[in-house]
Amino acid sequence: MSEPTLPTPYAPAAIEPKWRDRWADRGTNHAALDHAARPFYALMMFPYPSAEGLHVGNLFAFTGSDISARFHRLLGYNVFQPLGYDAFGIHSENYALRIGAHPMELTPKNVANFQRQLERAGLMVDWRQKVDTSRPEYYKWTQWVFLQLYRQGLAYKKAAAVNWCPSCKTVLANEQVEGGTCERCGTAVEQRFLEQWFFRISAYAERLLNNLDWLDWSPITKSAQKNWIGRSEGAQLSFRVGGHDEMVTVFTTRPDTIFGATYLVLAPEHPLVATFTTDAQREAVQGYQDATKKQDVIARKSSKDKTGVFTGATAVNPATGANIPIWIADYVLMEYGTGAIMAVPGHDERDFEFAQLFNLPIVRVVAGPDDAADTPLGETAYTDDAQGRLVNSGAFDGQPVAEAKTAVTNWLAAGGHGTPVTNYRLHDWCISRQRYWGPPIPIIYCDACGTVPVPESQLPVELPFIPDFKPDDSGISPLARHEEWFRVPCPTCGAPARRETDVSDTFLDSAWYFLRYPSATRDDVAFDADRTSRWLPVDSYIGGNEHAVLHLLYSRFVTMVMKDAGHIDFEEPFTRFRAHGMIIREGAKMSKSKGNVINPDVYMEEWGADAFRMYLMFLGPYEEGGDFRDQGISGVRRFLDRLWASVRDARADVPIDAGVVRQVHRTIKKVGDDTAGLSYNTAIAAMMECLNHLRSGDRAVHRAEVLPLVQLVAAYAPHFAEECWEMLGHTGSVFDAGWPTFDPAMLVDHEVDLVVQVNGKVRGKLRLAADVTQDAAMAGAMADAGIAKFVVGEIKKVIFVPKRLLNIVV
RNA sequence: ACCCGGAUGGCGAAAUCGGUAGACGCGAGGGACUUAAAAUCCCUGGACCGCAAGGUCGUGUGGGUUCGAGUCCCACUCCGGGUACCA
Incomplete structure (x- = not known):
C-alpha cells in the first residue's frame, strides 16, 4: 500500500503574494487610458493617510468599490480604478504637531505604509495614476484651479470671523470646536476677524439644487445636500423707521403673518x-454688542436662551400702520437673509419665547380649524401652516396660509413694501487657512498693482520646508514669518511685493482630484482634454456619507465652474454615487480610546486578504454597514476552503448533475443581479448555497459545475479565483475571461410547492406543476386529508396565486 | 427641536409585487472519524403545550386596511446618523 499524497490545502499566504506580483508584472490592473472602447471610471473616496495606518472602515469602503469595478471588468468594460492620498491638510498637520514630527517628513512615511496595506488588500487599482495632494506635481494644479475661479470672479477676499484657540495658538475649523471649546485642549475658543478668501458657491445654489433631480445618487445623500443648500421661498419686506431715512429690510418665509409682526x-x-439707537439706549446696546462679540460663534449658537436689548427706535408695520419697537438680539444671525427679521410671536416659536421674556405684544393672525379669531394662543406659537387660515388680517381674513403667502406678498409689493425672494442657507466657501500644511494660495499683493494672481507659468508656488511650522499667537500663517519666502517681485510691474501667506482648505484639494487621475502623469496640463472626455464623468463613485455635503458639494461646484470656464463639457462629476454604511465592532463604535480598533494586517495575516475582504462584504448590507464580529470570519474562510477543495478535486470524467447545473445557472443570475445592486452579502450567501448543493452527499464534482463559481467569486476573492482558474488549466487572468452566462430556460421551475391556506393560515403544501389551474389545485387540496379537515362549512371565496398559494376562505 | 435611517431567533442577518418569516453564516447541542484532541464531515436548532401526531403564539408597542401584513396606513417607544436660533 502506497501512502496517498496529501491534498494541497488552500494557503492564502502563498498564493496572494504570487498573484500580486503577477498582476504587477503583467499590468493586469492597468486601464488602456487612451483607447479604451468601453471606458468605465470606478472611483472610491481617497483616504487621508493617518499615521495609525489603514482603518477597516477604509478597507470596507474600498473592497465594496473594488468588487463593483472588477464586476464591470468581467462584464466587458475597460475599467479604470485609481487611488491616491488626501495627504495635505489640518489632520496631518495636527498629528505631526502632537508627536513632534514635521508633516513634510511624516506624510511620505504614512503614505508608504498605506500603500503597503492597500496593495495587500488586492484592489484592482491602476497605481500608475496615483495622486498625492501634498506633492507639488499635484498642488501645482490645485493652485491652477484656484486661479480659474479667480478669473471667473468667483474667488474674493473679505473679513470674516474664525475660531481661535488661545492655548493651541491656532485657528480651528468649525469641526474642531465642540460646545465652544477646543476639541484638543478644552480651552474656550475666541472669535477673531481675519481677511479670508472665499469662493462664491452661493451663486451656484440653484443649479446645485436642481441637478439633484436627475443624478443617480443615494436618496439620503441627495436629501442631505438639499437640506444644506436650504432653499426657502419668501419675501423681502421694508419697514420705515421713525426719524430716519434708512429702512430696515427683513427676510421672511411668512409674509402672510405681517399683520402679526409686533416688533423687529x-x-x-x-x-x-448704531444709526437707529437712541441716546438713552446707547449704553445698553453697545454693552450687548460687546458681549456678543466676545462670545465665540459656536457658543452663541449653542445657547438657546433668548437675550436682547431695545434700541429705542420704532418702525412702522406697513400692513397695520402701527409703530413697532426695534430690538437687537443674538438669535438673529447676520449671515442669513438680511440680518434682520420681523418678529411674529404668535406664529414663530423663537419670537414667542422672546416676546414673553420681554413682555412684547403677541397677536394671533392665523387660526387653526378649531380656533376663532380671538382664541388666545396659550403656551406656544401656532405654526401649523397646512391647516391655518388668516384672521385679524384685514382683507385677507379666511384665506388659507399657502394662498395668503402669495396674496399678501403681491399686496405689499404693489405698495412698494417688498418683493418676493428666494433665499439659500448655503453660504460662500471660506478656503483660507492660517496654517502651514496646504497649498499656498497663488496670489501676490503689490502696492502699485493690488491683488495679482501668480501667472500660471510660475506655478507651483511651492510650500517651503520650514522647521517652525507651528501656528503662533499672532493669528497669521506660519509662512508669514518667512520673509525670504513671501517677499517677491510683483509679476506685473516688478516692484517689491508679498505673497499671500495663507494656504487653501483641504477640501479644495479633493474637490477636483477625480479630474486629475486619468492625467496624473502629465506635467503640462491639469487634465488632458481627450482623456477627460473619454473617462469622465465618473461612472461609479462610492464613499462615506459623512462627505454627503461638503466634499460632494464642493466637487460639483468646482466641476460646474470648470465647465463654465470651457475646460470640460460636463457639469456633474459623478453620474452615480452610492454611500456605504459604517462598520462597528461587537456592537460598539470603534475608537482608539476603547481599544477596539481593528488592525487589518492582523486579520489578513491570519485568514488571508480574500477571506477578510469577503467577510467585510458578508457581515451586513454594504449600504448600511454592519457589526464586525471576530468569530464571523471563519465562516467565509471555510467557504473558500471548501470551494478550493472542490476545484482541486473536480474531474472531467464524472456525470454532470442536472439539478446542480440548474442551481449554478440560478446562482449566476442572482450573483450578477446582487453584485450590480451592491447587495454583496446576499450574493455571497447565494454562492455558499450553490456550493453546498454542489457538494451535497459527498458527490464527485465535475469541472463544468464548479468553473462558473470561480468566475462568480473572482470579484470578491481575486487572488483565490486566479489560483483556482489556473488550477483549472487556464493561463490568462480570470478577469479577462468574462462573466459566465446563464440559460433563462434553466431558471424556470416546472414543479412548485403550492402553499395551501385555509382562512389565511397555512395548512399544507402541495407539489404541483407550475402551470396548474385553480380547479386542479383545489382538487389536490381537498384530496389532502390534513388540509380538507380544516375546510368546514361553505366555501365563501378562493384566492389563487399561480406558483405561490391557494387560500380557501370558509 | 427638525430631517433622514433603523428595530426580525442566543448572535450577524435574509425575505423584487402584501403571499411558506428566519435563506446564508456564527455560536450552541448531538453524532461520525480519532487512543485523544484539533481539523473535517453529517444531523438538530424561534417560543410555548404535547410521548407523539399535532396545535397555539411569534418580525419594538397600540390600533387600522386586507382572504392574507415583517412588508401598506395612523399613533407611539427606543436606537443610530445628520443639521441645529436659517426667520
Whole structure:
C-alpha cells in the first residue's frame, strides 16, 4: 500500500503574494487610458493617510468599490480604478504637531505604509495614476484651479470671523470646536476677524439644487445636500423707521403673518444698529454688542436662551400702520437673509419665547380649524401652516396660509413694501487657512498693482520646508514669518511685493482630484482634454456619507465652474454615487480610546486578504454597514476552503448533475443581479448555497459545475479565483475571461410547492406543476386529508396565486 | 427641536409585487472519524403545550386596511446618523 499524497490545502499566504506580483508584472490592473472602447471610471473616496495606518472602515469602503469595478471588468468594460492620498491638510498637520514630527517628513512615511496595506488588500487599482495632494506635481494644479475661479470672479477676499484657540495658538475649523471649546485642549475658543478668501458657491445654489433631480445618487445623500443648500421661498419686506431715512429690510418665509409682526429684531452686528439707537439706549446696546462679540460663534449658537436689548427706535408695520419697537438680539444671525427679521410671536416659536421674556405684544393672525379669531394662543406659537387660515388680517381674513403667502406678498409689493425672494442657507466657501500644511494660495499683493494672481507659468508656488511650522499667537500663517519666502517681485510691474501667506482648505484639494487621475502623469496640463472626455464623468463613485455635503458639494461646484470656464463639457462629476454604511465592532463604535480598533494586517495575516475582504462584504448590507464580529470570519474562510477543495478535486470524467447545473445557472443570475445592486452579502450567501448543493452527499464534482463559481467569486476573492482558474488549466487572468452566462430556460421551475391556506393560515403544501389551474389545485387540496379537515362549512371565496398559494376562505 | 435611517431567533442577518418569516453564516447541542484532541464531515436548532401526531403564539408597542401584513396606513417607544436660533 502506497501512502496517498496529501491534498494541497488552500494557503492564502502563498498564493496572494504570487498573484500580486503577477498582476504587477503583467499590468493586469492597468486601464488602456487612451483607447479604451468601453471606458468605465470606478472611483472610491481617497483616504487621508493617518499615521495609525489603514482603518477597516477604509478597507470596507474600498473592497465594496473594488468588487463593483472588477464586476464591470468581467462584464466587458475597460475599467479604470485609481487611488491616491488626501495627504495635505489640518489632520496631518495636527498629528505631526502632537508627536513632534514635521508633516513634510511624516506624510511620505504614512503614505508608504498605506500603500503597503492597500496593495495587500488586492484592489484592482491602476497605481500608475496615483495622486498625492501634498506633492507639488499635484498642488501645482490645485493652485491652477484656484486661479480659474479667480478669473471667473468667483474667488474674493473679505473679513470674516474664525475660531481661535488661545492655548493651541491656532485657528480651528468649525469641526474642531465642540460646545465652544477646543476639541484638543478644552480651552474656550475666541472669535477673531481675519481677511479670508472665499469662493462664491452661493451663486451656484440653484443649479446645485436642481441637478439633484436627475443624478443617480443615494436618496439620503441627495436629501442631505438639499437640506444644506436650504432653499426657502419668501419675501423681502421694508419697514420705515421713525426719524430716519434708512429702512430696515427683513427676510421672511411668512409674509402672510405681517399683520402679526409686533416688533423687529436686528442682528447685533447689523450695520444700521448704531444709526437707529437712541441716546438713552446707547449704553445698553453697545454693552450687548460687546458681549456678543466676545462670545465665540459656536457658543452663541449653542445657547438657546433668548437675550436682547431695545434700541429705542420704532418702525412702522406697513400692513397695520402701527409703530413697532426695534430690538437687537443674538438669535438673529447676520449671515442669513438680511440680518434682520420681523418678529411674529404668535406664529414663530423663537419670537414667542422672546416676546414673553420681554413682555412684547403677541397677536394671533392665523387660526387653526378649531380656533376663532380671538382664541388666545396659550403656551406656544401656532405654526401649523397646512391647516391655518388668516384672521385679524384685514382683507385677507379666511384665506388659507399657502394662498395668503402669495396674496399678501403681491399686496405689499404693489405698495412698494417688498418683493418676493428666494433665499439659500448655503453660504460662500471660506478656503483660507492660517496654517502651514496646504497649498499656498497663488496670489501676490503689490502696492502699485493690488491683488495679482501668480501667472500660471510660475506655478507651483511651492510650500517651503520650514522647521517652525507651528501656528503662533499672532493669528497669521506660519509662512508669514518667512520673509525670504513671501517677499517677491510683483509679476506685473516688478516692484517689491508679498505673497499671500495663507494656504487653501483641504477640501479644495479633493474637490477636483477625480479630474486629475486619468492625467496624473502629465506635467503640462491639469487634465488632458481627450482623456477627460473619454473617462469622465465618473461612472461609479462610492464613499462615506459623512462627505454627503461638503466634499460632494464642493466637487460639483468646482466641476460646474470648470465647465463654465470651457475646460470640460460636463457639469456633474459623478453620474452615480452610492454611500456605504459604517462598520462597528461587537456592537460598539470603534475608537482608539476603547481599544477596539481593528488592525487589518492582523486579520489578513491570519485568514488571508480574500477571506477578510469577503467577510467585510458578508457581515451586513454594504449600504448600511454592519457589526464586525471576530468569530464571523471563519465562516467565509471555510467557504473558500471548501470551494478550493472542490476545484482541486473536480474531474472531467464524472456525470454532470442536472439539478446542480440548474442551481449554478440560478446562482449566476442572482450573483450578477446582487453584485450590480451592491447587495454583496446576499450574493455571497447565494454562492455558499450553490456550493453546498454542489457538494451535497459527498458527490464527485465535475469541472463544468464548479468553473462558473470561480468566475462568480473572482470579484470578491481575486487572488483565490486566479489560483483556482489556473488550477483549472487556464493561463490568462480570470478577469479577462468574462462573466459566465446563464440559460433563462434553466431558471424556470416546472414543479412548485403550492402553499395551501385555509382562512389565511397555512395548512399544507402541495407539489404541483407550475402551470396548474385553480380547479386542479383545489382538487389536490381537498384530496389532502390534513388540509380538507380544516375546510368546514361553505366555501365563501378562493384566492389563487399561480406558483405561490391557494387560500380557501370558509 | 427638525430631517433622514433603523428595530426580525442566543448572535450577524435574509425575505423584487402584501403571499411558506428566519435563506446564508456564527455560536450552541448531538453524532461520525480519532487512543485523544484539533481539523473535517453529517444531523438538530424561534417560543410555548404535547410521548407523539399535532396545535397555539411569534418580525419594538397600540390600533387600522386586507382572504392574507415583517412588508401598506395612523399613533407611539427606543436606537443610530445628520443639521441645529436659517426667520
